[in-house]
Amino acid sequence: MMKLSIIMTRLKIRSRLTLSFSAITIFAIILCAGTIYPLVKNIVQNNIENELINTTSTVADMVQAAINVSVRNHLRAVSETNLQNIQTIYEEYKSGELTEAEAKNKAEKLILNQKIGKKGYNYCLHSNGSIAVHPNSKLVGINVDNFDFIQKQLALKTGYIEYDWANPNEGDKKAKALFMAYFKPWDWIISASAYRNDFVSLVNAEDFREKIKAVRLGKSGYVFIIGKDEEVIVHPWISGTMKEFYDILGYQVLSDIYQKKNGKIKYNLVDQNSKKNREKIAIFKYLPEMDWIVASSMYTDEIYYPLKQIIYFIIFSIFISLVLALPLSALIGNSITIPINKLVALFSDAAKGNWTTRSKNNSPDEIGVLSRKFNKFMDDFQGIQCNLSTEVATRQESEYQRKLFEEVFNNAMEGITITDFNGNIIKANPAFTTITGYDVDEVIGKNPNILKSNKHGKDFYKTMWEEIVETGHWVGEIWNRRKNGESFPELLSISAIHDSSNETTHYVAVFHDITEMKSKEKQIKYQSHHDALTGLPNRVLLIDRIAMAISRARRQNTKLSLFYLDLDNFKTINDSLGHALGDIILQITANRISEIFGNQDIISRLGGDEFVIMIEDVKDEFHLINQAEILLKAFSKPYKVNGHELYVSTSLGITLYPDDGEDPGTLIKNADIAMYQAKEEGKNGYHMFKQEMHDRIERRLNIENALRQAVNKNEFAVFYQPKVNIKTGKVYGLEALIRWVQPNGEVISPAEFIPLAEETGLIIDIGKFVFKESCIIQREIIEKTGLNLIISINVSGRQLKHHDLIEDIKNIVDNSGCHSKKIELEITESMLMDNTEKTIATLNQISAMGFSLSIDDFGTGYSSLAYLKKFPINTLKIDRSFITDMADHGEDESIVQTIIDMSKNLKLKVVAEGVETKEQAEILKKLGCYRIQGYLYAKPMPINELIPFLINWE
Ligand code: C2E
Ligand code: CA
Ligand code: CA
Numbered sequence: 040m041m042k043l044s045i046i047m048t049r050l051k052i053r054s055r056l057t058l059s060f061s062a063i064t065i066f067a068i069i070l071c072a073g074t075i076y077p078l079v080k081n082i083v084q085n086n087i088e089n090e091l092i093n094t095t096s097t098v099a100d101m102v103q104a105a106i107n108v109s110v111r112n113h114l115r116a117v118s119e120t121n122l123q124n125i126q127t128i129y130e131e132y133k134s135g136e137l138t139e140a141e142a143k144n145k146a147e148k149l150i151l152n153q154k155i156g157k158k159g160y161n162y163c164l165h166s167n168g169s170i171a172v173h174p175n176s177k178l179v180g181i182n183v184d185n186f187d188f189i190q191k192q193l194a195l196k197t198g199y200i201e202y203d204w205a206n207p208n209e210g211d212k213k214a215k216a217l218f219m220a221y222f223k224p225w226d227w228i229i230s231a232s233a234y235r236n237d238f239v240s241l242v243n244a245e246d247f248r249e250k251i252k253a254v255r256l257g258k259s260g261y262v263f264i265i266g267k268d269e270e271v272i273v274h275p276w277i278s279g280t281m282k283e284f285y286d287i288l289g290y291q292v293l294s295d296i297y298q299k300k301n302g303k304i305k306y307n308l309v310d311q312n313s314k315k316n317r318e319k320i321a322i323f324k325y326l327p328e329m330d331w332i333v334a335s336s337m338y339t340d341e342i343y344y345p346l347k348q349i350i351y352f353i354i355f356s357i358f359i360s361l362v363l364a365l366p367l368s369a370l371i372g373n374s375i376t377i378p379i380n381k382l383v384a385l386f387s388d389a390a391k392g393n394w395t396t397r398s399k400n401n402s403p404d405e406i407g408v409l410s411r412k413f414n415k416f417m418d419d420f421q422g423i424q425c426n427l428s429t430e431v432a433t434r435q436e437s438e439y440q441r442k443l444f445e446e447v448f449n450n451a452m453e454g455i456t457i458t459d460f461n462g463n464i465i466k467a468n469p470a471f472t473t474i475t476g477y478d479v480d481e482v483i484g485k486n487p488n489i490l491k492s493n494k495h496g497k498d499f500y501k502t503m504w505e506e507i508v509e510t511g512h513w514v515g516e517i518w519n520r521r522k523n524g525e526s527f528p529e530l531l532s533i534s535a536i537h538d539s540s541n542e543t544t545h546y547v548a549v550f551h552d553i554t555e556m557k558s559k560e561k562q563i564k565y566q567s568h569h570d571a572l573t574g575l576p577n578r579v580l581l582i583d584r585i586a587m588a589i590s591r592a593r594r595q596n597t598k599l600s601l602f603y604l605d606l607d608n609f610k611t612i613n614d615s616l617g618h619a620l621g622d623i624i625l626q627i628t629a630n631r632i633s634e635i636f637g638n639q640d641i642i643s644r645l646g647g648d649e650f651v652i653m654i655e656d657v658k659d660e661f662h663l664i665n666q667a668e669i670l671l672k673a674f675s676k677p678y679k680v681n682g683h684e685l686y687v688s689t690s691l692g693i694t695l696y697p698d699d700g701e702d703p704g705t706l707i708k709n710a711d712i713a714m715y716q717a718k719e720e721g722k723n724g725y726h727m728f729k730q731e732m733h734d735r736i737e738r739r740l741n742i743e744n745a746l747r748q749a750v751n752k753n754e755f756a757v758f759y760q761p762k763v764n765i766k767t768g769k770v771y772g773l774e775a776l777i778r779w780v781q782p783n784g785e786v787i788s789p790a791e792f793i794p795l796a797e798e799t800g801l802i803i804d805i806g807k808f809v810f811k812e813s814c815i816i817q818r819e820i821i822e823k824t825g826l827n828l829i830i831s832i833n834v835s836g837r838q839l840k841h842h843d844l845i846e847d848i849k850n851i852v853d854n855s856g857c858h859s860k861k862i863e864l865e866i867t868e869s870m871l872m873d874n875t876e877k878t879i880a881t882l883n884q885i886s887a888m889g890f891s892l893s894i895d896d897f898g899t900g901y902s903s904l905a906y907l908k909k910f911p912i913n914t915l916k917i918d919r920s921f922i923t924d925m926a927d928h929g930e931d932e933s934i935v936q937t938i939i940d941m942s943k944n945l946k947l948k949v950v951a952e953g954v955e956t957k958e959q960a961e962i963l964k965k966l967g968c969y970r971i972q973g974y975l976y977a978k979p980m981p982i983n984e985l986i987p988f989l990i991n992w993e
Contacts, residue, residue, distance in 0.1 A: 052379075053372030060364035064357050071353050080346050087342040088303070091256065091322035091335040098251055098262045099324045099333040105247050106328055107216075110238045111199045114218035117155055117231035122220040124149050129224055143225065147172050150229065159233025165226050168193055172227070188217075196221040196228050201235070214328060236328045248273050257344075260337025267330055269293040287316060296332055300325035305339065378406040382413060394421045451549075454529075458546045462486050465545075474529070474552045476522030487548065492526040494518035503533075507546070511535040516553065527554045570644040572622055573629035581643035581651055585703035588641075588655050589696055595656075600663050602652040602670065603692035603710035604632070607722040609648035612685060623680050624648075624687060631673045635666075651707060657695065660727065660736050661798065667691050667725040674723075690717040691725035699728040742787070743795055749779055750804050756780050757812040758979035759830075761988065762950065765960060766969040770992050772829035773820075774865070774972060775813045776979045777805060797837045806838045807847055813862065814855035816982055824989045831863040831893060836870045840877075845884050852888070859889035863914065866892065868900030871910060879909055886911035893950070898938055907945060915942045917968070919953025926958050932966070939968050 047055050125146045132142035150161040151174050163172035168184025183189050188202040197219050203212035217232035244264070251273045254262045263274040269284065271277050284293050286306035295304060303322050310317045320342065323334035340347075378400050388396040397417060398410035448455055454471035456464050463486060467479045475490055482489065495518065506513045514532045521527060529550040536545040568580035576584065585601070592599045606628065613621035625648060632642050632650060641653040652670075657663060670691065678685040692714025700706040709728045717726035727733040749755060755777055762772040779787040796802040813830045821827050838844060852859055864885060871878060871894070882892060893914035894907075898921055917938050924931040935951070942949040951963050954973030963971060980988060 051372070052376050053369055056368030056372045057365055060368050061361060064360040064364060067360075068353065068357050076346070076350065076353075079349055080343070083346050084342065087257075087337075088320075088322065091260075091320070091337065092324075094254060094256060094260075094262060094335040095322050095324045095333050098254060098264075098335070099326055101247055101250060102242075102264065102326055102329065102331065102333060106235070106238065106242050106326075107201075109242050109246075110216050110233070110235050111218060113238055114155070114159075114199065114216060114231045114233060117153065117159075117161070118218040118220045118229060121150055121153065121161060121229045121231060122222060125222050125225075125227070125229065129222070146225075153231075155231055155233040156237030157234075159231070159237055161229065161231050163222075163227040163229050164189065164192060166193060166196065166228065171225075172229075192217075192219055192228055192230060195219065242329065244272050254335075256335055256337045257341040258338075259341060260335065262333065262335045264331050264333050265293055265297065266332075267297075269297065272331060292321075296321065296323050296334060299323070300332060310338070375406065378402070378410070382406070382410060385413065389417060389420075394424055452551065454548075454550045454552070456482075456487060456548045458487065458548070460544055462546065474521070474527075474550070475519070490519040490521075492518040492520040494526060507533055507535055511537070511543075517550075519550075527552060528557045529553055570646075573626055573644050575629050575633075575650075576641060576643040578643065578645050581641060581645070581653070582703045582707075584641045584643075585653055585706060588653060589701070589703065592655070592696055597655070598657040598698075599696045600654045600657045601694045601696075601706050601710040602650075602654070602667065602725075603694075603707070603714040604650040604652065604670070605690050605692075605714050605718070606648040607688040607690055607718070609687065612687065616683065620680055620683070624678055624685070627678055627680070628687070628689075632670070635670055635673055645707075651710065660695065660732055661739060661795075663693055663695070663727075664725075664736055664740065667693065671723065671725065688723035690714055690722050692717055692728065693725055694728045695732070698732065739795065742792060743799060745781070746779070746792055746795060746799070746801055749781075750801050753808070754780055754782065755805065755808055756981060757809055757816070758981055759816070759985050760972060760979040761977045761985070761992075762829075762831075762970060762972040763976045764969050765964055765971050768993065770826070770828065770989060771970070772831060772863070773985070774831040774979070775809055775816075775833070777809050777833075778979075778981075793835065797835055800837065802835050802837050803841055803843075806835065807851070809833070810848065810851050811855065814851055814857035817857045817861060818855070819982065820986070820989065823986050826989055827858070827861055828989075829861050829863050829891070831865050833865045833895065836867070836873065839866060839870055839881060840874070844881065845888075848885070848888065848890075860891075863891040863893050865895040865916065867895050868897060871906075872900065875909070882911055898934060907947075912947060914948040914950055915945075916950045916952055922951050922953045922959055922963075922973070923955070925962055926956070932962060935963070935968070936966050939966050943967070 047058075050058070128137065128142045128146045128149070131137045131145075132139050137145065150163065150172055153161055155161065160174045161172070162170060162174065164183070165171050167182065168189060169180055169182040170178050173179050184193060188200055188204075191200050191202075199216065199218050201214065201216045204215045205212040214235040215232055216235050217230045220229045221227070222229055251262050251264065252275050256262075261275045263277075264272040266272045268280065270280050284291065286292050286308055288307055290306050292304070292306050301324055303320065305318055305320050307316055307318050309315065318339040319336050320339050321334050321336035323332050325332050381400065382398060385396050385398055394417065397414045400407055400410035402410075448466075448468045451468060451470050454474045455466075455468045456471060457466040458464050463484050464482045465484075467477075467482055469479075471482075472478055477489070499517075503513050503515070503517075512532070512534050514530075516528055517531045518526050518528050530553050531548060531550040533546055533548045535543045536547060538544045568576055568583075570577050585599075588599050591597075606624070609621065609624065612624060625644070628648070628650065629642070629644065632652060636642055636652055636654070639655055643651045643653070645651055654663070654666065671689065674687060674689045678687055692710045692712065694700060694706045694710040694713060696706055699709045713726045713728040717724050720726060727736055756779075758776050758778050759773040760776060761770045762774065763769065764771045777789050777793075779789075779792055781787060793802065793805075796805050810832055813832050817828075817830055851857075866882075886892060891913040892911060893916050894912055895916050896918040897915045898918045915938060917935055921931045921935050921938075925935055939949050948970060949968050950970040950972060951959075951968050952972045954960055954963065954971045954975045956975060959973075960971055960975055963969070977988060
């Protein structure tokens with residue numbers, strides 16, 4: 040079936056139809072031939088045979104009826120004769136010729152003597168059923184109404200009855216008939232009865248010969264009757280005996296029929312007319328009463344003639360069908376294929392690009408539907424095509440744009456990254472790799488913060504992202520890091536990309552490596568800000584830096600200074616030895632200056648042989664002088680240039696912010712003026728811009744020089760100021776206070792030279808001197824007054840930090856043999872706060888050596904109770920300032936009170952210094968401080984005054 044359908048699909052529709060029609064027709068033939076034809080044949084045959092049978096039966100019935108009629112007529116005649124005879128006899132009785140008995144007897148004899156056929160006879164019945172007359176006299180008088188036919192007789196009394204009867208000695212019943220006449224006067228039912236076959240001889244074939252001959256079956260069929268010994272009783276054209284009648288095959292037809300009696304036979308005869316051998320069929324029926332056989336026969340081909348007709352018709356129909364199949368299939372095929380082909384043509388037309396092509400077929404059939412679908416499809420297609428064309432154009436355009444962008448993306452000098460909403464890189468261009476060193480594959484899916492350098496704080500990125508979120512854009516310079524770890528500056532632009540609903544979907548970052556630009560910029564900036572010859576900052580940069588330093592100084596409340604340096608004899612060198620050499624001198628000068636000043640100081644060349652040095656965080660003018668002298672000293676060395684050994688001195692002008700100006704211009708200008716003053720003063724020196732400051736410095740310098748000499752010449756003396764315990768009223772200690780007695784007798788206060796001594800380091804020697812003196816004096820006082828007083832010695836910060844302090848003290852104590860237990864060291868609060876651990880260690884050592892420790896000027900620092908506990912101290916010395924103001928300000932009294940209470944809590948002694956009035960002493964006494972030092976009792980005094988003072992005390 041599958042194969043068939045495959046083959047079918049390979050054929051054209053017309054061929055398929057032809058094939059199908061032919062196949063159906065052939066199938067019909069087979070069906071007719073195989074099924075319908077036998078069926079029809081059977082029916083026809085049956086019909087014909089039935090007709091033969093019917094005809095045979097009809098003829099047989101006809102013969103039978105003829106027999107019946109003849110039997111009846113015969114018996115009737117007998118019966119009527121009997122009645123006539125009896126009537127006659129009865130007339131004779133009536134007329135009196137005969138008695139009734141005679142008449143009856145005569146009638147009886149007459150009836151019984153009358154022969155009917157071979158075995159027939161007459162009898163009479165009374166209407167009550169008893170036999171009146173019978174050939175068997177024994178039966179007369181017997182009632183026989185128990186027999187069925189007797190009852191019929193009794194009922195009818197006249198007429199014809201047929202019945203079957205067997206005599207008592209006979210086996211089979213035989214057909215009998217009787218005809219009755221009723222003779223009423225004697226109540227005699229006169230019956231003439233006989234066996235029916237007795238009457239065969241009576242049947243006259245001529246009676247129905249014509250009738251039978253008239254029966255026609257088909258064209259040549261007829262009916263015939265044969266009797267015993269092949270005697271032809273009735274036949275259309277044969278008579279007599281047909282004893283030796285054979286068919287052409289030698290078949291003894293009639294004798295066979297006679298033998299079979301009932302049934303059907305076939306035989307063959309040569310048709311007289313056509314001389315052809317034809318088959319005949321004969322159907323026959325036996326008539327037993329007559330021993331006749333009625334037969335109907337006809338040629339079988341006549342029977343089957345209609346069948347043949349049918350076959351011819353079928354063949355003809357098939358032929359016609361086949362003949363018609365071709366044009367019909369062509370017609371049907373064409374009705375399908377022509378519109379289909381038209382459609383196909385339309386399709387190929389459409390395929391060639393003619394999108395306006397449409398089918399005109401509007402038939403209601405499937406092809407019409409298909410055509411309309413085609414048109415609909417083409418309409419839609421045309422619409423789609425139109426859209427598609429637009430879309431293609433759009434796409435081509437966008438593809439072109441995309442390619443263009445891709446070109447830009449790939450060839451851009453700028454690194455470009457595209458990140459998704461979460462900030463992960465989804466695309467990066469080749470320039471990205473070139474700039475950062477990261478391959479594109481390496482960074483896909485990563486956050487751009489892999490490039491992050493540590494040059495920006497969190498705030499930077501926070502601000503950046505805030506701006507992006509707010510404005511969708513950010514542009515700025517940013518430092519990132521390459522894969523190799525090198526950080527580089529880039530100009531970065533980040534833009535947020537939004538979708539149609541204005542939701543941010545991506546970020547695009549475009550960045551340009553500005554390392555080169557930066558370095559060029561730096562170079563340009565450097566060049567514009569630096570002196571080409573020495574590489575030092577020029578005036579522009581200097582002014583800028585000074586301005587920055589000024590704002591810093593203003594904020595921090597510090598000072599800054601400018602040194603204006605000018606070489607003294609540079610012009611001469613330049614003119615005589617040439618500019619090249621001059622340039623070398625300037626370069627060496629720059630180097631010499633640079634070697635002296637630190638990184639935070641700015642050294643600048645203004646031009647020619649003029650340099651400016653900016654020094655920040657200036658402590659005081661003395662600090663500056665120190666630097667100035669170091670600088671001048673650096674120029675005392677000769678310049679060795681091209682075999683020349685040149686001495687080039689310099690002059691310095693110094694200004695100080697804010698004292699000498701509050702802006703860079705003024706400061707430089709004033710420094711320049713100061714420099715000229717230095718030149719006027721004889722060169723190779725420095726000059727402060729303000730005269731008073733200059734004077735102060737000069738004086739200080741003089742002192743410093745003098746102090747150095749004083750140390751060498753030992754112009755110092757130690758004065759002692761007694762300390763009194765006002766509770767006991769006794770002097771209990773002394774404070775050693777240094778005095779500088781100049782050769783001219785002028786005594787200079789330690790307040791003036793101690794800071795200088797500290798700065799210059801002379802304090803170490805001075806300190807040792809005071810210590811030695813105090814130790815010696817201790818013994819002298821004991822010797823001269825017997826008083827073993829505590830001697831307090833002031834120790835400065837520099838002394839305490841000096842690494843030889845312990846060693847020096849040890850030596851002095853050992854050499855002088857003084858009592859360390861009676862020596863107290865006074866140190867200031869501020870000294871405790873500096874380098875605490877080291878100080879604690881030193882103080883512990885001192886304490887371990889037996890010395891006491893006192894905190895001088897207590898209350899001016901910020902010592903806390905807990906803090907003081909760390910140190911091995913014995914005494915707090917309340918600063919003079921509190922004592923001075925105590926009487927006037929209640930506040931100071933409360934501070935003093937606090938210090939006194941605090942010292943009590945810490946189990947420390949407390950001393951008040953600078954007590955000048957009784958009032959002050961009274962208050963202190965009231966507050967519980969009894970140790971007093973001050974002019975109220977004694978001023979510092981030399982030893983020669985002290986001894987009598989102590990002796991005279993009380
Ligand atoms: P200081 O340690 O506070 O010494 C007390 C100062 O107060 C001394 O001044 C003393 O003469 C002065 N004084 C004492 N009683 C009174 C008074 O009733 N009224 C007034 N107006 N002043 C009084 P001096 O001797 O001029 O010493 C000044 C500072 O020099 C000392 O202050 C001390 O810090 C330092 N000093 C003195 N001698 C030495 C020393 O040998 N070595 C060290 N390192 N510093 C010393
Ligand atoms: Ca002191
Ligand atoms: Ca003091």
